[in-house]
Amino acid sequence: MNWIFRNNINTDLITPGRYNITTDAMELAKITFIEHRPEFSKTVKNGDFIIAGNNFGCGSSRETAVTALKACGIKAVIAKSFARIFYRNCIDQGLLAIIAPTDNISENDKLRIDIEKQLVMNISKKKEIKAVIPPLMIKLFESAGIIPYLKKNGLGSLKKLFEV
């Protein structure tokens, strides 16, 4: 299913500072949106999408916001725009943060992402939505994140990420 959120969802709503005191991703999964949407962590399923308005992930630099969403099994976050540190953290962790118009996506719409064509396919509504997924994000999504990428290819391979 799709979890629909408004504009300016900040990291204090995703993983509130008071609960954000662990380095265990599965513990984080349990506190994700704990106050903003208490049913989220109990009912979220592997492959679900987050759908949001503008400036998703604003606020703190805490990467736990991304780690938590990944641990919950979120397949991609689709938003009209993202705050920069959250966006960067998604790139680094290989979580798809897709920029696209989201107003017409409903909770039960079946979605599919076409990375190559840069599209969000709304199967239920038979609509194709143009999306932005930069090459760096795709590369690191395919490598499951920048740390696995660097581990596999060596620290010197950082430069290669930017070669077209």
Added chain:
Amino acid sequence: MGQTIAEKIFSQHVGKKVYAGDFVIAKLDLVMAHDTTCAWAIDPFYEIAKKVWDKKKIFIPFDHAFPAPNVQMAKLQAKIRKFANEQGIPITTDGVCHQIMSERFINPGNLILGADSHSPTGGGLGALTIGVGSTDAAIAMATGTCWFRVPQTIRINVSGKLKKGVFSKDVILMIAKKFGPEGGNYRVLEYGGETVHNFSVPARLTLTNMSAEMGAKAAIVEPDEQTEKYLKENQRLYKFDKKSLWSDADAVYEKVMNYDVSELTPQIAEPPDIDRVKSVSEIEKKKIKVDQVFIGSCTNCRIEDLDVVYKMFQKNNLNPNVRTIITPASKLVFLQALAKGYIEFFTKKNAIILTPGCGPCLGRHGGVLYDNEVCVSTSNRNFTGRMGSPKALIYLASPATAAASAITGYITDPRKYL
């Protein structure tokens, strides 16, 4: 082609001329990760490296919740201590990371990475100080480099003399109202104009600090005589050349904004967003009862701020229904306040003095709010649940407005108490 300050600093750290939009891998002068973000950087670091690139260029402060308020935080800090010991990096517990870095390390023209969203603060010294997450901090600790897309710059000129009772915090709240939480997203906000040049570095740090709330990647003030003065005051012998750092006359800005602040009045941000800014005199009419006043954080608890608060409390007692918490931004500020007699004075006035650090700003310890409680805070974030209960209400204002509210017990315009 002319360059902005940001483009110049990136060029100096990349080794060739670069401009907005370029992807670069830049050398860093310093990497900071604190007691929350460092914990998450350790495992990724050891995935890719054994030793840090330069232990003298890595700064690990414990500030977000220190001394540890609970077992979980103690566990995180123990994990970081083990890492720091293994790498030979001393841990600093002298106050808020951005304040300590400004006092001790940040020089004009530096490129610094901080695993904290308020990293733009250091730009008040004419450096480029950029916030990232833990993974980027881990890579930076291993390599001394980070990848960036060189950002566009928005130039903000501020002119006019501020009236009595109006401070740099009021200026930045007014700008935040215009920009909104996304108005500076990804950009560098470059501050200039006569008002900014007349601000001391501590006042500038308030501007750059709150730029993070508009989504800015960095914020910067042209380094000048005020910067030289600040460096000297902090026993820092660092010479810089204005010409090589200031934006060129033909630099390309995304846009230029001009604000005249000569008629500005004290400002306050209502919860839960940074752009819900009103004049304090307007909010005062609502007679909003205050439960807690927090004078602290990387935004506003330097000695200049405490000078203002001290003067206001001299003539007035604190309202007994308000918990007034004062958290000096650093050990240095604490010692300055001690030397001036402020600590004894505030204590006798029944204010609560906390250990230098982030204090109650992020709701982990030292002044957590309950349902429906109202806090006037000099910090930078009024998000739902930020300082405790999601039903608590956080209003952001200057130390003067916070102090006036501590005196009366409701949100109060500071001008009649100055």
